[in-house]
Amino acid sequence: MSGRVKEVNWFKALCWELHISRIFFFHHNWKAFAYTPWLPDSVYWQWIYLVYRWITFTFFFIYFIWNQISDGGITYIYLTTWSLNLLTLYLFYATLSVTVYYIRLALPIERIKRKPINPPSRCALPSKPYGLCSYRTNTLAWYDIIHWFLFIIGPGISLASMVLFWAAIYRGGPISHWDVAIHLLNGVFSVVEVWVARIPIRVYHALYAVLLGCVYVVFSGIYFSAGGENQQGDPYIYSIIDYGNSPVNATITVMSIVMLFAPAVILFYYANYLLRETILRTLAYKGVFKWLCKEDKTKFDDFKETVNA
Secondary structure, three states, rough: OOOOOOOOOHHHHHHOOOOOHHHOOOOOHHHHHOOOOOOOHHHHHHHHHHHHHHHHHHHHHHHHHHHHHOOOHHHOOOHHHHHHHHHHHHHHHHHHHHOOOHHHHHHOOOOOOOOOOOOHOOOOOOEEEEEOHHHHHHHOHHHHOOOHHHHHHHHHHHHHHHHHHHHHHHOOOOHHHHHHHHHHHHHHHHEEEEEEHHOOOOHHHHHHHHHHHHHHHHHHHHHHHHOOOOOOOOOOOOHHHHHOOOOHHHHHHHHHHHHHHHHHHHHHHHHHHHHHHHHHHHHHHOOOOHHHHHHHHHHHHHHHHOOOO
């Protein structure tokens, strides 16, 4: 490791991380949306990542189609269906994106030009937080930004719906393969996805989870006001949000879920993201992941100089 700088000033590093520019979808490395960091970015290794993409998409797409055929439109009132649809949409987009990137990597044809990877370490960073990973260092195209946004809301709502189902809705009884796939594996996969890909997560991205929660709460209120019923004929979607018989408890419940639980899910992902990056950069420094060594070591050394300035 380079000995030219002292240890990171973590207070200043935190100021950089919490800078308002982090609310946007700007990033210096477009490869984070094309390849997995756990394998060299070559055609001889990334096919494993491509196969993983197609297997996971096919699995959840089968349940998506089955849900459309078997239960009809009434299932769209449930958060489970919302999470399944958004997760499937994310997997479809991610699989398509990775496939296109792999084809460009594999075929001996002239590839569409992309901006060179532009880590903040190669830019003249100011001594104060001013747009780290902001637009001036951004290398993402519009389709990468869509990929990132779907990554935040798709796996995010899937983990939330899994926890809510087993903690607040499930009341015992037989467990079907549907419950295992849509109320368990979706959440487990969402956490695995944070580790397999290298898509970054920001603290401020919790805002998007809150907004999605608000949309569902407004929908549930409109559905109740219109006299909607669940599949059992009850005048509510879930018993924990029974606006008719327990309006106060229902309001407290939805506000707690939207304002506390939804951000907590993104913060949990953020903690996994930090741990993932720590492990990857440690392996890069030790020379285990040689394909990450140059970029990660240079970026981290120069960032330490900046935050300690």
